[in-house]
Amino acid sequence: MSTFALAARDSSTMLRRNLLHARRYPSLTLNLLLTPIMLLLLFVYIFGDTLSAGIGGGVPDRAKYIAYLVPGLLLMTIGSTVIGTAVSVSNDMTEGIIARFRTMAIHRGSVLIGHVVGSVLQSVLSVVLVGAVAVAIGFRSTDATALDWLGAFGLLVLFALALTWIAVGMGLVSPNAEAASNNAMPLILLPLLSSAFVPVDAMPGWFQPIAEYQPFTPAIETLRGLLLGSEIGHNGWLAVAWCLGLTVLGYFWSTSTFNRGPR
């Protein structure tokens, strides 16, 4: 078997294993979904009037705020889902079965690739679920063409891939599940410091550069542009650059950590 065929076959076996875990024990994934859904409802129904009045120059408009909020929360959903990835990678590494895999004539990277592909699929599923809640409470995209939708989907997958590789690295270096969960926490806190809830202009001047150039804000602005037709500008390539950069960084970090051998 060629190296590529071996990699593909073993990775798909590992993917099936991870999906089986997720299906058998869905509580972790579902718990992590609660955070973005709760925040969505909280910010729309509890803080919605005040925040939309603040953003809209004194006139409360909850429907408008739903539109503003949803792109950020969809990306936050990915951040939340990959915390589960960090936890399950860390759990996996404490299991003897990983040592068994290492002594088998299989493709080395397949263990991690299985986790990554499984996590990206779970992220997409979670985004669809949160998106469905958003539509149910009144979110509608405006003027999005088929190409815009395709772009939005591509961005979400790319973003999920980037955060997943980082989360896999965090899981690998964490000694246990609790530590993995703590280490991955920034991935769900970072959206709070982005343009997800309020525009960057509304933040203190000294903080604006941080909010503007962290990975979430360009991705959120790009998704807003694709779904709602707002200005994307330089955020498009900034988002793609962040995604590719984090993917490459996470990939090399994770594979070198994993190949270093058993902890």
Place this chain on the structure above:
Amino acid sequence: MTNLAIAANQLRKSYGEKVVLDGVDLAVPEGTIFSLLGPNGAGKTTAVQILSTLIAADPASGSISVGGHDLATDPQAVRAAIGVTGQFSAVDGLITGEENMLLMADLHHLSRGEGRRIAAGLLERFDLVEAAKKPASTYSGGMKRRLDIAMTLVGSPRIIFLDEPTTGLDPRSRHNMWQIIRELVADGVTVFLTTQYLDEADELADRIAVLNDGRIVAEGTAEELKRQVPGGHVRLRFDDPMAYERTAVTLRDVVRDDPALSLQVPTDGTQRELGEIIQRLNAAGIEADSLTVHTPDLDDVFFALTGGARVPHQPKEAVR
């Protein structure tokens, strides 16, 4: 000369200042059971981890080959030839026993039908059919160990490493495991077994190497090892205290056990020495009520060779 399944020259491994393996030579002929015997911390697990490609030996080591493949240059070929059942359960607890077996079949690139057939056969052989649909995390220690070995056998490895396969098992599971190991060798497989139980090595192994502090301190068959250490004796037991006393005086060089009215006479167990003892008893007109010959067992060997190390029957701490 028979082919060697495992050949290691000057195997070395140290972590910083701590030397774990200090130049270990191993030669295991194909189709035999080789046992690495030693107390906790002797380096047994490290040796298995190196030979099974989990960790690298120190560069100062000599050449190491497993299954005819060089460990350093072609680890993937080594992996294709071996099966490993480590000391800590290597099953996926989140999925069922059957799913674990099918996972192994997929990773050995068996076709779906063949994978199912082999999985079903092994589950049957290891008495796991009833539990096959339950998550492996719910299995007892003995069941987990059986599933573990069954998973190792999916790829029909020619060389199997068993790292303390019976540690923590109850006596019945332990004997089951011994039976399983004997059957493996009957199929022509080479077994590399580590154990801290002397009776286990005695029971199973064709050859035994005693590892202590990272060095092989003795190697040979169980019989050869037993011959290396003193400790053989003839035990004479009496019902009559008078006869007991008279014998003690006659033979002089004895160890007395007054309450039991029995005497231990040191001997190397040869016919000549035994004859001499009996002759002297006959000459003195003494008749012992029972006479038994004791050869040293592996416990004697172990304590003699490992410098009276602590009793090696304690559970190993779990390490991550």
